[in-house]
Amino acid sequence: MAGVEHVISMEQTLSRKVERTEAGETSGGHDQPVIATEASEKLSIAVHEKVCTSPLGQRFKKLRDAGANQAETRPKIQKVVFLLREQTNFQKYYEPRVVSLGPIHHGKSKYQLAENYKLRLAQAFVSDSGKSDEYIYGQIEKNIEQLKEYFDEEVIEKYDNETLAWMLFVDGCAILQFIYFTVKNMFSELKVKNDQLAFAQQDLFLLENQLPYQLLKDLMKLSAKKKELKLGIRTFIDMHSMVPEKADSTTSSDKKTPIHLLDLLRTRLLGNSVDKTPSRKGPASKASKKDWQSFRNVLELNSSRNQIGAQQK
Template sequence: MENSHSRSSGITEEPQAHSISIETSQNDILEARLREAEENAKNQSQTPKIQKVIFYLREQDDFHKNYEPKVVSLGPIHHGKPNYHLGEKYKLRLTNAFIKGSGKSMQDLYKKIKEKINELRTCFEEEVTEDYDDEALTSILLVGGCAILQYLYCATKNRFKELNIKTDSVAFGQQDLFLLENQLPYCLLTLLMSSSVKEKELRNSIETYIDWHVNVPEDQQSNWLSWRHCPRSKPQQAKKPVHLLDNLRTRMLHGPKYIPDGTVSKINQNIQNVQEYWQSYRNVQELKTAGIHLKRGKNCYLSEIKFTKQFLFRGQLHLPPIVVDDSTRPKFLNLIAYERCLDFENDFGVTSYISFLDSLIDEANDVKMLRKAQILHNFLGSDEEVAKLFNEIGNDLVPNIEIYRDVRSQIQKHYRSKWMTWIAQVFHDHFSSPWTFIAFFGVLLALALTITQTWYAVNSPQDPAITSAKT
């Protein structure tokens, strides 16, 4: 009986011991993971790393169209894919031209990058470069960096024909430069430029090329070669770009009153309140009906949106001019994707601008009015296409409510003033055409003359001769 009881007891105790062992093991694993997460948080770099587009954007149907290169892959993320075979040939042509013009040999440039490879590797997310050893990564960065710099140099000097690079490839390559997954560290470009005898020209070509994507035509009849120059002003806090896309973002947003980075904590207070507050905007046609008219801004910075009062019942919304073309969608989507990177602490300036513009544009007539005000320059196609573009880009965005707060408040204050809105409505309905105003003025003048004539007929002193004759 005892042996039987012992055996049965042994059978029941073994699973308990096994269960405790599993629990202990899982606890140890979890504790180790938590310690690792804490350590990673402490050691996280203040500079955002080059990485893939965040996971929930990758689920979109048109992801490949908007976020992946069309002609050329730059860097390790899309390296070696067969659909960039032609782009690889162009990269090698550009790299060869850069090396010949640099005054250095390929071995010299390779060595410089190889010496910095550990530092350069840390500019990328670990998963992006883990499949490449130092030799392979050095080669990728050398070819990609030289190709970018030579492309920008040729673009600003109009020298692509010398390399037998087709015009359509040049155009698509332009879009590929500003894709989040196609970026290379700016410190790599700086290293290569400083190694070249053309350093000054190369640096100027970057600034000129970025200017092309920030500046806009002077008027609607202008073409791509006629630009209104937005003056460069130094940033409030001098900060080296992370990559070309980061450089573009800074230049597009930067202005004298631009809110500096570090306001992220104010954004995530209450998503519902943010969305309700943002919905207080009206589209362009509603603004005009309420007496708020559009005015082209004095500079091109996206953060420079303001509201001013004109007379008692009229307001003006000042908006920076913008060019809309085939590159607008991928450019803004990748800028927004960059702002959404988890390691990039920023104020969501581009996201907030697109949300603002999306609220102003509901349909083609809104686009038409923006065009008439010389704020929006449509190189895309019909006004319907532009309206659809911004409505689609503006989907599912959570803007920073601190940006444009004063503008929103002033628009709301204008709307709350019933008598100003009523007067503006009367003028909009009855005097929107100069002919109706002239006709109204003519009626008032005729009425005034009639009243004056009647008054004189009744009150004018009678002739003395007539008075004596009557008597």
């Protein structure tokens, strides 16, 4: 606060100098008031910058930024919090087994085998789209700042825009083509083992393996098979939901774009209950907990079903 008071007192001193000049107390002409005013502005800025860059000023900035970030309502793609990481056997719900998607697990050696498959899937998507690979990539690169808003800053800070745009281009195209091949039963073309397919499908719904759904929408718009791809996603979600679709689910999904595929599956499983904010007490809260437990059980059951099916083929 002392720094602010100093700014005010200095400005008042220079302001009086201007008034005396205008009253004719000095003989420097009419240009002097302008010079004094400019000096006041420069001094004010200099002292203000000193306050902002001081250790205390930086603490206040961090405090205010925290309040601004709290106002954000859209969840972002981020790492699982450490409290969940400490839970036994919880790793399988957020860390992929076969293929990494997005920035969090990108580049890890244990996922390198799947990188070649992703490139082949991405190339197949480009071939079916009717557009060139350079054009599609260019559209992603053009929108990279918007797409970065869907990620927590921590998970993308080590990537420059070009690297991140290429990653999203390849992974996004690969996901859409993977889903298309799955619902069309066309994976024989890639000669992928059935157990790898089962784990890859599970990897698409893991917490730390998500891509912005907006990216998938942008890519579908660029493809000549837009309608087929959109229908493919709906069929793919139905394959993994194992519950009857609610009558109003289509209307609800049209109103709000999901955050990512996992969010789309969750919305499909829970229906309108995801749009409600129950109180912490009473039957509504118990129902909400029951819905989340059902959601988790469905994922576990579906994963087991995929693995058993793969072993039998």
